[in-house]
Amino acid sequence: MEISNQIIEKHGLKIDEYENIKKLLKREPNLLELGIFSAMWNEHCSYKSSRIHLKKLPTKGKHVIQGPGENAGVIDIGDDDAIVFKIESHNHPSYIEPYQGAATGVGGILRDVFTMGARPIALLNSIHFGAPDHPKTKSLLNGVVSGIGGYGNCIGIPTVAGETKFNETYNENILVNAMAVGHAKKNKIFYSKAKGVNKSVVYVGSKTGRDGIHGASMASAEFDENSEEKKPTVQVGDPFTEKLLMEACLELMRDNSIISIQDMGAAGLTSSSVEMASKGSLGIELELDKVPCREENMTPYEMMLSESQERMLIILEDGKEKAAKKIFDKWDLDFVVIGKTVNTNNLTLKFHNKVVGEIPIDALATKAPIYDRKWIRKKTKKEKIDLKKLRKITIEESLVKILSSPNHSNKSWVTNQYDQMVMCDTAQKSGSDAAIIRVHNKDKAIAVSVDSSANYCKSHPITGGKLIVCENWRNLITVGAKPIAITNCLNFGNPENEEVMGEFAECLEGIKEACEFLNYPVVSGNVSFYNGTNKKNIYPTPVIGGVGLINNFLKPINHILKKENSSLFLIGKTFGHLEQSCFLKENYQIFDGMPPEVNLLNEKNNGETLLKLIKNNLVLSSHDVSNGGLIVTLSEMAVLSEYGVKIKKPKILTNLFNYFFGEDQARYVVEIEKKNTSKAEKIMKDNDIYFENIGYTQKEIFEIEGELKISIKDLFKINNEWYNKY
Amino acid sequence: MKSSVIVFPGSNCDRDIGVALEKMQFKNQMVWHKETKLPKSDLIVIPGGFSYGDYLRSGAIAGKSLIIEEVVKAANSGCLILGICNGFQILTETGLLEGTLLKNKNLKFINKDVYVKVFNNNTKFTNKYKKHQILKINIAHNEGNYFTDTKHLDKLKNENLIAFRYCDEIGNIDDKSNPNGSLESIAGIFNDNKNILGMMPHPERMVDEIISNNDGVNLFSSLFN
Amino acid sequence: MKFSVTVTLKKDVLDPQGKVVLNTLINMGMNNLKNIRQGKHFEIEVDEKKQSEAEKKIDEMCKKLLVNLIIEDYTITKIS
């Protein structure tokens, strides 16, 4: 078949990229080869626009066993335990078919984790929808949440934390990011690098169908009016088969049969085989007649590009085929030797005894294009918002408005659809700053949280980048965990747009700076570009997934007030920063201005001091101050508790709105039993952190002296209405 | 006491119940569904999860597996059988328990802690609980909406075969405290001989104070009486 | 030979799914809608020469697995 410009374009390749392909091949590719190039060279697999920026992130540290570059990152949590984790986006498929898109997103990230030899122990998700009144939002929300639940519940891994947000910037392009966390033995981690010539390449799992052909290119293309046409590429998830595949793989991993293992994710058989070969500087030869197919008459093109789910590629040690096959037979899964490693450095594809495609591995991997795309810095306007000019409201009105808003309403409508307890190690479920998962049979636990803040990142990407890392770090601290490392999912618009690329570069600068300062390395991640429609790009939405460690785990700390008449301390200084705050957004629809400033030094000191307080058993409950400011933080501590608060009027800021709704960073509220306050104060003083005693807890009533008095039952109602009415 | 936990492809609470049984001093064995012989056991547990993906109908395909014939034999000779969640669904599919579990009334998966009231504490499974004791216990299911015909329902009531009913914190039984639309708020039932218990809530999730609470402990310790 | 099997809930069995679907449709403004019941549908292909044999087989499948006879009814139709 003649390769026309139209065919090239259909494959998401640029004409000069095609010229490059011809040079590398020293000839014209055939259609199969072109398809393979398009899959490997698209943004999703090649990271061509992001690579040079990602390189700057700190990825090393004393806990890091494996940084970015493998299926997932691996950290050391002491003894012989390792934690394996990663986050991934499934934005475009979820917009087209929310249930299956979200479900297969969960399935994909789980495979990334168990491929490395880890048993998954927790799932998280970050989901962003358009405005609630946008006609599509409701069904997308329903579909995505039940898809995430459907997959995780069935396979039996608890979904323990996440975030659910609404913003019209996602009207035409929702975000669905899923994170999986697994536990492995330190000396039993499996990698994708092939080794040795003439080793069996084994296909295991589900059969190959015509699902998702060109899914990876779709993930790297903007939507337009014709996106309906791309619909047939949606894959259907089969969590039952994934459960079998997971158990079978983990069983096979108990001995030393596996040289290399790689899940078939985006670009299926193509990317998995190329990646294994490329890492091992080897070639790979596949006999496509042997690929287990679900449909009749499948072509090599379809087999190589299919994104059927629940499949893996394994390179086995000599002589292990029989024993391995027995395991897969037990679990009723296909197990077929479809090829071998070779020393040619080529990907060689045979079909009906003919070579139907032959491509040098490095042309697909190391020689894939890398772009230093043009980008421009964000110009920010520094205009002050004059509160005096705004319509007058009371503190109570404003609090009610925020607590009942879609973004701040209680999320149990979402989280009740997820099995959070299966595996019986979830010590802290959704609803707190971070979830806590005990390491099975051990007296230690990990804490996990995902966070993002698109508004902050939009208004000032560098600060926004720093802020989300800090917020994520704080969320782990408040439950008493030492933050260890992060994964990140970078959801951005079209990288060919200079502003978008600028947002990307600058957010990464911020992330890098915060991670370096906090000693919080990045061990895995994912980039999703082309989020947007018709040149309207989404707000930059990097999502940070953090993992922390709790040694000597005895009982979970969370944000729910525990006792009557205990003291409440506010750690960190309040300046009253209201720009970009919920207060201005929810009450006045004001979206301008800069996000709050980040002071990494204070961030670190305040956090580490709170950890000391927790270690010394002085903290009854704690919560970080984030969106909505101090008053929202306090309400969240009260609504799920039997206790309210009595807060003194502040001495430092005269404007109560600045004080109570300001979103200054590096702050926490902690509840400390009266008898322990002097001990706690001493620790805080010794560590030179700023703190205020802001009041105490009391029964049932949420109160600010002379300003507001409301029962926590009412607050609870206000906070729990929205989802049920939606 | 010796226990066996039957593991189907897609079971996912098998490890959890295994851990709980061992903690409660059972000598436990896991039994893969393809086996044709059951080890000698005082208690057989069919665990929660999504056997065969819950495809077709929850519990239907597991109900046809080889090992189930052995379970039925054991049940008929008086062995104690406990089906939790998917296990309850499987027991109804095999006919060891009557009735069926339909989709939750809101058609959504529900995972949360709910309250149940002990209705019959005069059985092998429940003798350590007080009558009408209220337990806080976790549920996690798509199909927990128990349904049966009126004849059987009358029998359940008359012969005291209802083990647990959903209630609220202080014991009220009404539509509001019924999470899934279950007939008469039924959360668990016995067979005629009371040697088989099927229940939707997960007692194995409630045997560890750090994780949840200890409200499930007595279900297992009762069996030693 | 290809058959279709339709499985429906018996009349006196509660159909939570149908009920929710009905309410949703009514809320969406579908008036004059009186009732909806939801069931399952199977398309089954068997390699059999005689229709009567095939039907017998399909009936057996229904009884043994596809249908929960306590709460469901079924009908078998030949398609091709």
Next chain:
Amino acid sequence: MKFSVTVTLKKDVLDPQGKVVLNTLINMGMNNLKNIRQGKHFEIEVDEKKQSEAEKKIDEMCKKLLVNLIIEDYTITKIS
């Protein structure tokens, strides 16, 4: 008027349920079984005089709620 709606998965779309049911039936000894695909079935009753009107309505229900057009096909049949 009463209609039945049959919803089936499109041809190339994976049917995990059908696959498991097929394997189970084969394991149960049902030979000569070639394929099974599972779908949904609705029985819908509408209060409408004109059949064409009724059908239009049902078609709308399918498109708006009952059918996931991305992965499913459907057919509408009048029963009574």
